[in-house]
Amino acid sequence: MSAQPVRDVVDLSHPLDDDTPVYPGDPVARFSPATTIDEHGYNVLHVRMGSQTGTHVDAPYHFLADGARIDELPLELFLGPAVIADVRGRAPHTAITWADLAPVAGRLAPGRMLLLHTGWDAHWGTDAYFDHPFLDGEAAERVVAAGVRTVGLDALSLDETVLGGEPAAGFAAHFAVLGAGGVIVENLRGLDAVRSTEPVVSVLPLRMTGADGAPVRAVAFDVG
Ligand SMILES: [Zn+2]
Structure with a gap:
């Protein structure tokens, strides 16, 4: 069989720059010229940011x-068919429950990612971005029980974000997914532009030695 071309590539990544919103307390991104063509003959950017900045994997x-550290994980976790759950229209700080995932529950399986389409990427860069919906801990356990090891969403965190404190439910969804040896993709965008019902998604992280996470260029595409 010959290789098939990819098509309908959708960028699921936010731009990375000094204005990138970060999780409360995380380092802010700062990009500055290390060398310039005018002064040195070539451009090199000095990049400073936390490991969990912008569109990234935990x-x-x-x-x-x-x-496991980000460089110790099998690459299959970051590349494969994705099930996109439409959970748009939720109020701020709403828990997404297992019942909310019922329309896609039958398609959750080992080797498939689950991406929660909250629509909260529309609030990127505003205060409302921090008031995102989140995955209920029990729902996360059920997703993991179905064999899924890669869970992502188009919002700041898989668990609730509470400014100046911990969420009431703790980090139950993080513990459910990461505790099963899985990974979490946060700050996705553009899921509304994905037309395929089961696209291939790539969220390959930078190979940063020993890191807790890493930025990714997330894309969805179809093959053939
Ligand atoms: Zn993260």
Whole structure:
């Protein structure tokens, strides 16, 4: 069989720059010229940012001291068919439950990613971005029980974000996914532009040695 071309490539990544919103307390991104063509003959950018900045993946080590680091994980976790759950229209700080995932539950299986389409990427760059819906801990357990090891969403965190404190439910969804040796993709965007019902999605992270997570260029596409 000959290789098939990819088509309908959709960029699921936010731009990375000094204005990139970060999780409360995380380092802010700062990009500055290290060299310039005018002064040195070539351009090099000095990039400073946290490991969990912009569109990124969390490794188990993010919450688990003995968990796998981003460079220790099988690449299959970051590349494969994705099930997109339409969970748009939720009020701020709403938990997405297992019942909300009923329309896609039958398609969850080992080797498939689950991406929660909250629509919250529309609030990127505003205060409302922090008031995102989140995945209920029990729902996360059910998703993992179905064999899924890659869970993503188009919002700041898989668990609720509470400014100046911890969420009431803790980080239950993070622990459910990362505790199963899975990974979490956060700050996706553009899921509304994906037309295929089961696209291939790539969220390959930078190979940063020993890191808890890493930025990704997330894309969805079809093959053939
Ligand atoms: Zn993260």
